[in-house]
Amino acid sequence: MADLGNILLFFLFPVSVFTALTALAAGVTKRRGLLEAARRGAYAAFAVTTLAVLALEYLLVTSDFSIEYVASNTNFALPMFYKIVALWAGHNGSLLLWTWIVTIFTAIVAYQHRHKNNDLMPYVLFAMASNMIFFSILSVFISNPFQTLYQEFGNTLQEFTARDGHGLNPLLQHPAMIIHPPVLFIGYVGSVVPFAFAIAALITGKLGAGWIHTTRRWALTTWGFLAVGIVLGGKWAYVELGWGGYWAWDPVENASLLPWLTSTAYLHSVMIQERKGMLKVWNMALVIATYLLAIFGTFLTRSGIVSSVHAFANSGLGPAFAIFLGMGLIFSVTLLLYRRKDLKPDEEMESLVSRESGFLFNNLLFLLATIAVLWGTMFPVISELFTGDQITVGPPWFNNIMIPIGLALLLLTGVGPLLAWRHTSVETLKRSFGWPILGSVILVVVLLALGVRDGWALGSFAISFFVMWTIVVEFVKGANIRRKNSSENFFQAMYMLSRKNTRRYGGYLIHAAMVVMFIGFTGNAFNSETRAEVGEGDSFDLGPYTFNAIKITEDQNENYSSQTLELEMYRNDRLIDVINPEKRFYFASDQPSTEVDIYSTFREDIYAVLSGMSNDGTKVIVQVYRNPFVSMVWIGAFILGIGTLFAMLPNLRESKGGAQ
Amino acid sequence: MNSKKLKFVIGSLVIIVAVIVLAIQGMKEDTTMSYSKSVSEVQMLGSRAHSLTLKVNGDLKKGSIVRNNLDLDFVIVEGNSELQIHYIGKDPIPDTFNNDMDAEVIVSGKLQQDGVFNAERIQAKCASKYEADYSSPEI
Numbered sequence: 001m002a003d004l005g006n007i008l009l010f011f012l013f014p015v016s017v018f019t020a021l022t023a024l025a026a027g028v029t030k031r032r033g034l035l036e037a038a039r040r041g042a043y044a045a046f047a048v049t050t051l052a053v054l055a056l057e058y059l060l061v062t063s064d065f066s067i068e069y070v071a072s073n074t075n076f077a078l079p080m081f082y083k084i085v086a087l088w089a090g091h092n093g094s095l096l097l098w099t100w101i102v103t104i105f106t107a108i109v110a111y112q113h114r115h116k117n118n119d120l121m122p123y124v125l126f127a128m129a130s131n132m133i134f135f136s137i138l139s140v141f142i143s144n145p146f147q148t149l150y151q152e153f154g155n156t157l158q159e160f161t162a163r164d165g166h167g168l169n170p171l172l173q174h175p176a177m178i179i180h181p182p183v184l185f186i187g188y189v190g191s192v193v194p195f196a197f198a199i200a201a202l203i204t205g206k207l208g209a210g211w212i213h214t215t216r217r218w219a220l221t222t223w224g225f226l227a228v229g230i231v232l233g234g235k236w237a238y239v240e241l242g243w244g245g246y247w248a249w250d251p252v253e254n255a256s257l258l259p260w261l262t263s264t265a266y267l268h269s270v271m272i273q274e275r276k277g278m279l280k281v282w283n284m285a286l287v288i289a290t291y292l293l294a295i296f297g298t299f300l301t302r303s304g305i306v307s308s309v310h311a312f313a314n315s316g317l318g319p320a321f322a323i324f325l326g327m328g329l330i331f332s333v334t335l336l337l338y339r340r341k342d343l344k345p346d347e348e349m350e351s352l353v354s355r356e357s358g359f360l361f362n363n364l365l366f367l368l369a370t371i372a373v374l375w376g377t378m379f380p381v382i383s384e385l386f387t388g389d390q391i392t393v394g395p396p397w398f399n400n401i402m403i404p405i406g407l408a409l410l411l412l413t414g415v416g417p418l419l420a421w422r423h424t425s426v427e428t429l430k431r432s433f434g435w436p437i438l439g440s441v442i443l444v445v446v447l448l449a450l451g452v453r454d455g456w457a458l459g460s461f462a463i464s465f466f467v468m469w470t471i472v473v474e475f476v477k478g479a480n481i482r483r484k485n486s487s488e489n490f491f492q493a494m495y496m497l498s499r500k501n502t503r504r505y506g507g508y509l510i511h512a513a514m515v516v517m518f519i520g521f522t523g524n525a526f527n528s529e530t531r532a533e534v535g536e537g538d539s540f541d542l543g544p545y546t547f548n549a550i551k552i553t554e555d556q557n558e559n560y561s562s563q564t565l566e567l568e569m570y571r572n573d574r575l576i577d578v579i580n581p582e583k584r585f586y587f588a589s590d591q592p593s594t595e596v597d598i599y600s601t602f603r604e605d606i607y608a609v610l611s612g613m614s615n616d617g618t619k620v621i622v623q624v625y626r627n628p629f630v631s632m633v634w635i636g637a638f639i640l641g642i643g644t645l646f647a648m649l650p651n652l653r654e655s656k657g658g659a660q
Numbered sequence: 661m662n663s664k665k666l667k668f669v670i671g672s673l674v675i676i677v678a679v680i681v682l683a684i685q686g687m688k689e690d691t692t693m694s695y696s697k698s699v700s701e702v703q704m705l706g707s708r709a710h711s712l713t714l715k716v717n718g719d720l721k722k723g724s725i726v727r728n729n730l731d732l733d734f735v736i737v738e739g740n741s742e743l744q745i746h747y748i749g750k751d752p753i754p755d756t757f758n759n760d761m762d763a764e765v766i767v768s769g770k771l772q773q774d775g776v777f778n779a780e781r782i783q784a785k786c787a788s789k790y791e792a793d794y795s796s797p798e799i
Contacts, residue, residue, distance in 0.1 A: 243751045357668065364672055368679045375683070380696065390696040392715060393687065400686035401679065408675075529750060594752065611752030612727070623752050 002067055005055030006146040011048045012099070012136040015041055019106075020129035027122030027203070035118065038125045039110045045132055046107035049100045053087070056096065056145055060086050065162040069093055069145045075167035075588035077558045082168050088181045089172050091302065092145040097182065098298070099135040101189040106132060109193055117214065123200035131192055134324050142317060167588025170560075176236040184229030184256060188294040190222030191259055194266075195291035198284050202335040207280065207342055212270055217648055219287075223267060224644030226260045231637035242594040242609045244529065244625035246633065249398040254377040255297030258370055263290045265366035268359050275421065276356060277346030281336065282363070284343065288332045293370075295325055300377070353424045358416035362409065369405045373398070403456055407463055410518055413511045414467030417474065436469040457525040464515045464522075471512050475505070499652040506647025510640055517636030523604075523629030531611075534565075535619040542624050545606065546570040550578070552620055560584040560593075565610050565620050569599060581610040581622060604628040689713070694768055699738035702771065709771045716743060716777065717766045720784075736765050749780040 019041030026034035056069070060083050065071040073086045073093070088094040106128040113121050139145070150157045171177075194215040201211040233256065234246035247253060266286035272279050303318030375382070376393045383391040418432045440462040447458055479494040488496060498505035532540040534549040541547070550566040564582045568575060582595035599606040607625040686692055689712055699718040702709055718736035725734040732747040745767055747753065767779035 357671075360668065361671070361675070364675055368676065372679065372683060392694050392696060394692050394694060397686040397692040400692070401682040404682060405679065531750065609752045621752075623750075 001055055001058050002064065002146045002148065005052050005059070006144070008048045008055060009052040009096070009136075009144070009146065010140050012045055012052070012103070012132065013140055015045045015048060016129050016132035016136050019045060020126055020133055023122045023125035023129055027126065032118070035122055035125075038122065038129070039114065042103075042106045042110040042125060042129070045129075046103040049096075049103040053096060053100050056093065057084065057087060059146075060084065063165065065165050066148050066159060067145075068147045068149050071149060071162040071165040073165070073168055075165040077588060078165075078168055079559075082173055085178045086168055088185075089168055092139075092143040092147070094181060094185075095135070095143050095302075096139050096145050098185050098189065099132070099139050101182075101185055102128070102131050102135055102192065105189055105193060109196070113214075117210075119204055119206060120197060120200040120211065120214075123203045124196045127196035127199045128192055134320075138317060138320060142320065164588065167586060170584065170586045170589060170591050170593035171240055173593075174236060174240050176232050176239065180229060180232040180236055183225055183232055187222050187224075187226030187229050188256075188259065188297065190218060190225060191263065191287075191291045191294045193218040194222070194287045198287045199332065199335065202284065202332075202339050205339065205342060207339065209274055212273065212283070216270075219263065219267060219270075220644060220648055222290075223260070223263045224641060226256065226263065227644075228637055228641050230256050230260060231633065231640075235634060238630070239596060239598065242596050242611075244527070244607050244609070244623075244627065245524075246630070249376070249395045251377050252301050254373050255300040258297060258373055258377075259290045259293040261366050261370045261373070262286050262293060265363045265370075266290060268366075269363050272356055272359050278356070279363075280343040280345065281340060284336055288336070289370075292325060292328055292332070295321070295328065299325060353419065353429070355416065355419045355421045355424075358412060358419050362412050362416060365405055365409050365412070369402065369409075372401050372405070376401075406518070406521075407456070407459055410460075410467060410514065411463050413514060414463070414470045417508070417511070418470060432470070436466045436473075439469055440466040454525045457522050460518055460522040464518050468512065468515050471508050471515075474508055496652070498646070499649070502649045502651055503647050506643050506645075506649075509643030509646055513636045513639035513643055515636075516632050516639060520629045520632030520634075520636060523627060523632070526628045527625065529623065529625045531621065531623045533619050533621050538619075542606075543626055544571050545576075545626070547622075547624065549620075549622070559588070560586045562595075563610065563613070563620070565608075565622060567597075567608060567622065569606060577606075579606070579608050581608040583610045583612075600631050602629075602631055605630045699736055699743045700741040702743060702777075703741055710773060713768065713770060714777075715766055715768045717764060718743060720763045720765045736767065744776045745779050746776050747782060748778045749782065751781065753782050753784075 019038050022034050022041060023038035025031075026038055059067050059070050060074055061080070063070065063074060063076055063083070069090060069092050070086075073090045074083050078086075086093065088097045106125070109128065110121075110125060113124070117124075148159045149162060151160050152158075197211040197215045201207050230253075233253065237248075237253075238244075238246035263286070266283060269279050269286065270283055273283050299318070299321035303321060376398050379393050380390045383389055414436070415433070420428065443465045444458055444462050447461060452458060452461075475494055475497070478497045479490055482488060482493040482497050483490060486493065528543060530540065530542045532538075532547075534540065536549055536551055539546055539548045546569075548568040548570070550568055553564050553566070555562045555564065562582050562584045564580050567579050567581065569577050569579055577599045579597040579599055581597045584593045584595055585591070586593060594609055594611070596607055596609050598608070605625070605627045607627055609623040609625075610620055611623050612621045613619070691713065694713040694715045696715045696717070697705065699716060702714060702716055705712075716736070718738045718741075721735040721737045721742065725732070732753065734745050734747075736743050736745060748769070763784045766783040767777060768781040768783075769777060769779040771777050
């Protein structure tokens, strides 16, 4: 099976080259037959890669420990479910997953456009097949998941089968970790599609809004998957890494944020192009940047260039990625410069207080955020280059710069949509913003009275309140207008209103989701924690809570042994919950693992970690965090997902008998 | 340049300058920036070592971990150089960190005048575990 998988995977390389070359030839000669051949090539690439993935799955599920990847990431006792998802637990397998998604997307695009966009498609397929070539080179020649185990035997290398595998890294044995990589990868790889169309538009000179309309759903899907993938990563870090937080500005985290920032900028600025024919070069640049940053993120994770807790060990892929990135960058920038004259704006900007300028400042802030994150992430490399010292900038640096930018963007979320195109009068401003501003001021006064003193937190709550108000007003006002002219009740009216312009109201829903998430982020300003060494019967306090250590139990199954602390949690002498932080020791991987226990409500999380044993073994060290509003981050991400799906629904057209 | 355009340019410049100021003002040698050094490099820094926040990497000296209530002390080594570490951080120490581990350790914190390193964070890397060292082959 390993040989079969290897052969299948190897076929991907010539098939990708064939697809790219025929697509290019189709573009140059404009012959339909060649385009059709390239399309078949895309289907074939998808087919062989799918079969290769199935072959690897077969090896994983049947625990074939003659294969290095299988032996490194699974073991006999591992539950079947984890054997299946071990496909993306390690470097080589996850690279195959990535390659697979590229071929899936290429095949989908080829199929979707089998009868249309015949002028663009040759170059679209060429760009996508170039990606397939690159990833097939990596998967086949550098990081092959079908590699067998070797051992030195005298002077010769000999294949052998390990008695048992090393098992799956305990940190990865968590549900969020199972969906986080595929979701994030779909987000990353999805950026290839708008990129390929942008490149095709640049090459063919068909620079109208065609390529933008065609890729709108792709861009939105990519964006949504990236967002949800990033938050799932945070969720995993939160429940699995046991340090009480979900975001640490780690290079790998930043790598996933970068393309999200540029693609968010794009989703906004593209509206200006559609409406006013401005920012054409800029939009091209954002699509290209998003794609390159997605590749850059993969490079960062797998090259070991910046040290990170999450990163794969140095995989030897660094140089290959650097070359591919460099080629992509030079190729796209050259094309962009070549076409810059044809990308002149149709209109000029008119007023500082207008929708367009709102978008413009939105884009400026997203761009600065991208540069800041990139700068901070790469600072160890930059500083070593110039001073010889490798200097890391920590989370406080990122917070110092990203909190103001984030709040400014959040504010624009409320202000922007209410500004009119071209110009907004002072009267309109007063009417739209008077009440929300007053409401926010009152909120700040109330919070101050309640003892909140953190300036950023006050600002964040005030802005969140303001933005939420303006969003709710948009829905209510729209629904009321509809209701006057129809027999619909309020909720029907609100539904119909949204369905008639899904992009706008889906957008509002996403904005509301961001507000909810920002409330969650702001909770960080009020975190508190305590650490205690307890034996059975001991107790300690954190804020209004009292914790009683009831029992320390030890247990064992075939996968791991464990120690669990039973901790009663009281508030005002009332038992709230019993939490059970646990420490496990996995036999196969020979690794300990901390299983935190979290008591979670809308208001706050109580997060308990069993961090160690005392020397004599009768007591345990337990760490308890009190984190307000964390659940808002997860709820916000969920709303964001719903909003993204909603924005992709086609607009409902009403029959003549319906509301006007 | 017309006046409308000028307004945009000024508005944008204000934002850009503000962000640059934040970026520069955020770079502080003693708090937000940390210098990555190995154990022997720390000793070569001399007196400068005390004024910087350092990220020191070295190998955990086997058996050197001493726990006393909530306190934790250990030694990291590189060749012949040793560094005594005292953990003053609040976060739980990593799972991979224990006396029989062959672990590469990264500690962040400051070097005290007495030569003891006060670590606020400990990261343990246990790189080799997943790469080599299989159970004996069945031939």
